[in-house]
Amino acid sequence: MTERQKREHAALRDIPDAYPEAWEDDYEADILHGRLPADISHAGETLTEDTIEDDEQTLLEEMRTHHQKLWRSKRDHRTRRDRTQILVDAFAAQMEQMTSAYIDWQHDTKQDGLGKLFAHAEAAVVEDTEHVYVVDLFSAYYSNVPIVEGDSFITSALVRQGLVPCAAYRSTVAITVRALELFRALQLRCPRLSIQAFVRALCDIHGAAPRPYLTTQFSVAFDVYLAIRARAHARVQAALGRDTPNWRLTNACPACLYKLEGETPIPLPFLATIDGNNSLKRFWRREREEVDADGKAVPGASKERFDNRVAPGDYYLSREEVDKWSKEGLEDLMRGFVPDSEAEDEGEGCTERWQNMKEDATARAYGMYDETGIFPALCRHGFVLVVVDMIKSGELAKYGFAITAHLILVLRELGLGYDIGCKYGKMVRMHPALSKLAADNNFRALVGAFHGHAHNRRCQLSNLATYVSGMGLEDLEGCESYFSKSNALASTTRYATAFHRQQAITTYMKHTDTADAYQGLSLLLANKYRRALQIKGTLPLLRQTMASMGVATRSVFEDWLEKEKAYLAALTKEPAHETLQMEYYQKLVNLRDHEERLGLIRGVETIWVPSTGNGEYAAAAAQTRRIETQRRHAEEVYAKTLAAVQDLEIRLGGGPRWVPEDKEWVETAAMVTNRRYQRALDELEGLVVARMFELSKVNMSDTGYKLRKHIAKALQARSKGVKSALDTYNNAAAALSPPRTPLTWEQIVDYAFLADFDLLREGRQDIREEPWAQPGGRLAMDQHFKLLRADEEIARLNLEIPRFVTYMADEEEFLIHHELRLRNEGNGALAHQVWLQRRDRSRFNAQHMERLVKLSKEPGFTASLLRGVGLSKDRQQFTATPEPGVDLCAGVGGK
Template sequence: MPVAALFASVVITVRALELFRVLQLCCPRMGIQPFVRALCDIHSIAPRPYLSTQFSITYDVYLAILANVDARVQAALGRDTPNWRLKNACPACMYKLEGEVPIPLPFLATIDGNNSLKRFWRREREEFDADGKSVPGASKERLDNRVTPGDYYLPRDEVDKWSKEGLEELMRGFVPGSEVEDEGEGCTERWQNMKEDMTACVYGMYDETGIFPALCRHGFLLVVVDMVKSGELAKYGFAVTAHLLRVLGELGLGYDIGCKYGKMVRMHPALSSLTAGNNFRSLVGAFHGHAHNRQCQLSNLATYVSGMGLEDLEGCEKYFSQSNGLAATTRYATAFHRQQAITTYMKHADTVGAYQGLSLLLASKYRRALKIKGTLPLLQQTMASLGVETRSVFETWLQKEKVYLASLKKEPAHETLQMEYYQKLVNLRDHQERLDAIMGVETPFIPAPQDATYAQAAAQTRRIEMQRRHATEIRDKTLAGVQDLEIRLGGGPRWVPEDEEWVKAAAMLRNRRYQRALDELEGLVVARMFELSKVNMSDTGYKLRKHIAKALQARSKGVKSALDTYNTAAAALSPPRTPLTWDQIVDYAFLSDFDLLREGREDICDEPWAQPGGRLAMDQHFKLLRADEEIARLNLEIPRFITYMADEEAFLIHHEGRLRDNGNTVLAHQVWLQRRERGRFHALHMDRLVKLSKEPGFTASLLRGVSVNKEREVPAPPARNEDDDVEMPAATSAPREDGGEEEEDGGDGDVDVVADALEHILRITA
């Protein structure tokens, strides 16, 4: 490979370029510079800065050649139609077979934003305007009109169609009080990417601030967009969701803000028409669900949604933990080189990473479902101890919990007015007592002006008069508020501490303080839980770990202070609530039971679904339901995958022979390379699935099915003529002493070898 189009004085071997490509795909942190330095060490020459530039130019040409070859192969195979890759991204999700039993939410995906793959915006030094304020310098980005091949990325102009204008139209169509409005209420304050003032900020240091991908439940990348000069805005999710709905149809989507995002999608004038007939459902992932309130979990957590199986909808987090290694090589790259590196990595992650581990993932999911199903006897014992006759009771418990939590959601307007009126009366009494105390202070005697104490006495008199005037103004202002509330409450005599209404309002106000202290405590505990998970996460640097450790120390002090405030508010209730300890609130963070601590208008202490044993039994019931659904889904996905492997192999073999027969041996060789790229894993997949089939409780089929999609069909081989049959020579054998024929030496051994080989071939072709 020459490093220049004309008069090249340096060349780089294709083997070196291919070695670097594969090494970088396996270790994304490795850039061009360390590899070139390694080549310099091998050849015993001094490293020069221009060598890295020459290698980069040649590597771009090499990747362009590979992309061109791949495009020609796809065209020869008839796979160059729009969105072909997306429609065939995952064999287990999309390669449907004839005679399948329909399941709810047939396709599951997950989306999320990741700001690790940022890229610095190259600019001149900062300038100063006429007022002396610093302004960003002019851009000095290199002009590069090259476009990364492939269809992984959605264009920026396509994404921008869903920006501010669409959101303004969305808000104009918002109908207060609708059923959609209540979904996910209370979760907004817990997530920064749900706050408009947070998501609308522009990062001046970066151009692309991260990526926003969508993946299927098996880890195959569907589509990705760049986040540009902003945080995680709604337009990125809208663009991805609209593209998936148009191409794939039915969609169950997991997102860390799935509760509010689902409401925004259904209210959007352009997206609502797509979601209406496509069975769209927006849900919350299992990990992020801990930070959502309990009522949101009961509606949007996969555990309580029928048809979801055991899917956790957290595939993006696993994907980011691997792709974050690209940040070291893309942070200071050009826009084209950054997108080229990301696209190359994503294709490799699909072809080698996700496809290689697909059978292992299916087997792990199946074994997990079988393990959960094995807990049915334990649930039956728990039901007997709780006095529960049938599992349908747990469904009733869940509905009761939803009704109870809905009653805690919003205070009635009349109660709010009563509490505000009570607080105003208390304030009025305090202000009146303060005014009476000031009025009772005697005004000092003011001596004659020529007396030495005249100035001091006059100043004291002015101070007392000012205090009286201020106290009177505050009393009158509070009195006006009391009178206004009396009118809004419908009149009647003014409350006094001996009245029943006074006592009732005081109890409601204490309960409100208790609930607010509980909300603050819950928020701090959930934040601490996420920080702890970040400390133990791989690829977290030393400095970041130290920073998080300091934050945890401060957070622990805040949690202890909030815990003291909560226990004080709990003790003020009548009857007092049981104080909490540190161990209890940590458990509550994972069981998501904070909402049950709230004081409702009905006593739930004796309800079976509020007891720890009852809640564990109810959760186990829903896990068993999801395990049955997971097995039903896997019983479809495993035959799909097996059929795909056989059909893909036969399809590529057919076209390889067709191209070779037509004299295009070079393109036939490229088809063979593509067949080998994934075909090398097929024996491994079958071994894993055969081992899984021996597990007790396995009910899936390992037989090849018939695909609904007929584009991989190959013509049947021509019928053979009897005249073309070749007569096989008979096996020679030596006579035996008993008059029979003696078999050749090693005959039994040959039969065993052939039998084993035949069994192996049949198992693979099955």
């Protein structure tokens, strides 16, 4: 995209420079800028005060002043960064009246829906009319919109007729609600659809030429429409008693949070996952780079327009709340931390494998972006709990800390999944304030299984979901699938303003919660239950395997796991005396090589040739100088190596110098060979893990063609590097005594997925004959733990399914009750809003029950589909009796 295209795209969501101030008359502005002709006589006679009205005289004066300015200077250098805020303030003063008018309009048109635009009572007193150009889906026309008695503003009068104005006071253009609603629904289902594309499509339908100001007008009207909808929703929540802080968070997921009386407690009652995503960046509009006192280029001043609007809802944590958990002082805390046990170091090997744990990855986005991505938290069923913006950085610890603290304070006990949970859990325990919260609320930081091949085996044995009691079959990788859908927002938010970006994100999150996560909840529960039953069906096969291996009870697999932990713990560090001996051995080998080389150089005779004048003397002298230089260098290297050997001999406690025939020489040589093997294995493992990441990136959704081609070329080159590292490893393995079996390409790919590279390491004990190190034994051990997790999954689902069934019934009765209450109180318009909310929620209920009933007929199903009693008293069990002739289920699916 060229710079010109970027500027045009960036201007789409704001008022262009040529557009008038919010308080200016649109008609006058259109004349001044040439969009409409002035109402002046075609004969060209001079207009005086006797022949024109005061407003026409004012218009002529403004035209004269305007053209005088154009004559004096061709460019207007004034800045108007506050024009967006002026427009926002103008609409904000009228928002309550527009919201009331919108609610009344929806109530008046409830029979026809969006098919009817203009609606006002027949007995209404029309005080005036407003001449407005109406833009609809398939037509655009001038209309005299009536202003009925009681309308405080022209804007509210327009909204009462199903029209949304494009200006705050006297709007000459209005867009129909159904056009805005159609765009909203289409964009939520296809986030790539931009306002510009939709407006151009309307222009094509209307046979009009696209103009930039048309997109601006639609953008202004769409912002107003979304603000009205948000105000209307807030009124409904207040009428239902759901406007308390954190109500949405504590009721985000019916299966997770709608607890019932008499439930059997389970460990880790609430599971959530967090992760960072850098796709939803936003360019930071600034002036050109400046040069500081040191001569370095620094970013220019911000050109962002003033806009104090905040995104609707409570999905976002503020920047101030996040900054309370900044990493100031955390580095000192980390350096001063002394682990209580060896288990504290389990995540150390994973640090360098993760970009979000590297300090140099946190400052790459300075200068181009302000918001560099989002960092959300989701429950295990995909409902969004809370989200924060990553600001000028990558995944810093403060984002996770802020979300963790908020979730603990609101939801109490929980298990949190993070792809670097091994390191993150340690950081939480070391944070003074967060560690106390975590300890008081039984917080657990876990690591998901999707990135298992990138974590070393020792880390997996303690943090992988398969080996964590109470986890069930949950892998805590819901963020990955969520990002695959939300990444589509990037094309419409990359150049948006800060407010429009957050508005788009929160609107999308609310939509996915109500239309995607809730709609697919029963299907997700059913699939999880079927998967658990399928795993439980493998128990007879495991018993056969145990019989063939001579394993008496399944408790043996627990012992195998502990033995593997102990073995891997022994590999983490080399004893100090062994390290010193290997260094001494290597210096002795080097000393022998230098001594041999020095002897060879000393044995070379210099050449003396008498001067003959034909250049032979000069050549002989040059050769002699080269030999003498080599001899001097060899003596210096030998002396330095000898000094190092002598120093090591003193540190080893003295004694005679080792020679190749000594026992110590042979044993240490074997240790050095093993170390060379270990390093070859480390290099091979690192290259294979990098290859796995590249493969996942190539197949990732929304990866552009050029990026895929670039990765493919890099992958091809990387594969050559892997093959070279494989050859080096096999050579090092052959040098061992006894030699190791060489690896093939297929084997190392399998090792990458299983993260079993650690089993190839040569320890101080030979584990190749241990049953837990055999492929069959490892598969049996993993199957045992999967069976344990399957039992836990069924126990958790036996709680979640009755919760969901009870929630559907309680929510339906609760909304019906309040709909009747509001109607009886004479507030039919607000009652209709409650009906709309009930319709959106209950349209999936029949589908949910159909899926659950079908699941209940499968063998092994032990959950209950009977309605329980909720612990929360927010939804009391109401007996709703509709008035005669009132159909409460009209338009509700599954009535």
